[in-house]
Amino acid sequence: MEQLGKYFFNLDVMWGALPAMLEGFALTLEIAVAVVLIGITSGLLLAIVRAFQIRPLNWLLVFLVDLLRALPQLVVIMIVYFALPYAGIQLSSIVSTIVSLAAILAAVSEEIFWAGITIVPKGQWEAARSTGLGFLTTLIHVVLPQAIRVAIPPLTNWTIAITKGTALGAAVAVPEIIGQALSVQSIVANPSPLTLGALMYLVIFAPLVQLSRWIERRYGWAV
């Protein structure tokens, strides 16, 4: 028990690590917000593009989405950071992390929005079109509002799962929470910064997990 206090909840060590850890905390939040904004917006746009049913474009889209769902997040980050420079594209570790996670979130949310669009009954389309609305107007004002409603519960869960991937940035030396915790830990030879880092993640994600529980209950989404 004494060991536990000394090594995992050492307040002196935590206090010393706090400035670096707070920087990591802010960076994690910034990356997460960027990923969510870019990822979900692109996902929605891609789903709208898919609704136009342009064959070759849709094949490409489905393939890219499948690719991003089949590859582990860390593999995508590694490719963007370590392989793209050979193609002349050099991104910083932070940008690499954002681009990778946003692309994955875009792929997943495109699937979810698209599934939402497909389950809106055909009669809705036909009724809207027959009142004189154009294709895009129908899509935006009639179909999407209903599709997005269905999409919210799974989208929340996926968004949380993918934003947790910000921690993977540590593997390409992004000084986010866990990256900072590891570097401080190696200097002071005490893992209390790791505990502090874990607590910081809890501060960010525990409310989100509760939110997802609430949304599931509210929208009656069992799984």
Place this chain on the structure above:
Amino acid sequence: MDAFIDNFANLDSLIEVWPLLLSGLEVTLLLCLVTVPAGVALGLAVAVLHSLRIRYLTTLLIVYVDLLRSFPPLVLLILIYYGLPFLGLELSELPAAALALVLNSSSYYGEIFRAGIEAIPKGQREAARSSGLSALQALVHVVLPQAVRAVVPPLTSNTLELVKLTSIASVVALPELLRTARMAQDLVYNPTPLMAAALIYFLLLWPLVRLISKLDRRSMAMR
């Protein structure tokens, strides 16, 4: 174009590092073989215990699940791998990765099974009990078979995520597929090994992605 192929699909490099990649694939598969059954079993245990409605136990289980869902899996792995040795508990890479992945996935599997069990009407259990089955028999022979069938789509999807997640073990230097690909890149000075590893992941997991896409759409359409 030639330079591109030289870098990203260099056959000589691929032949040179192929054995290394194969050994990495073996470790990845081994890790899956350990973590998927263990994660499913632990998750099922969590859900069954939850369904017993023993007050303090239920609260404890909810805390367990939400805590584990709030930590990025990499944070858990790093706590286990870098933190536990300070308590005198030194786990080598494979057990540490397996433990982190099993704990993490058990929370997701647990939530899925719980939702499945709760979706089964109460009358089923009551009818089983009144026909003379014990509580355990009613659970095993009546409730669980229906509950599990109802949650096949999220179970499949979660298993895909778990398989992909094994790649985070590369961060603690377990020589699985991603790690060996990175090691190989340092040998041949081009990203061909990384691309090959990505291709292996993709070929391995693409059928699963297709399957999940189909299952998801079907279950969304039923709502």
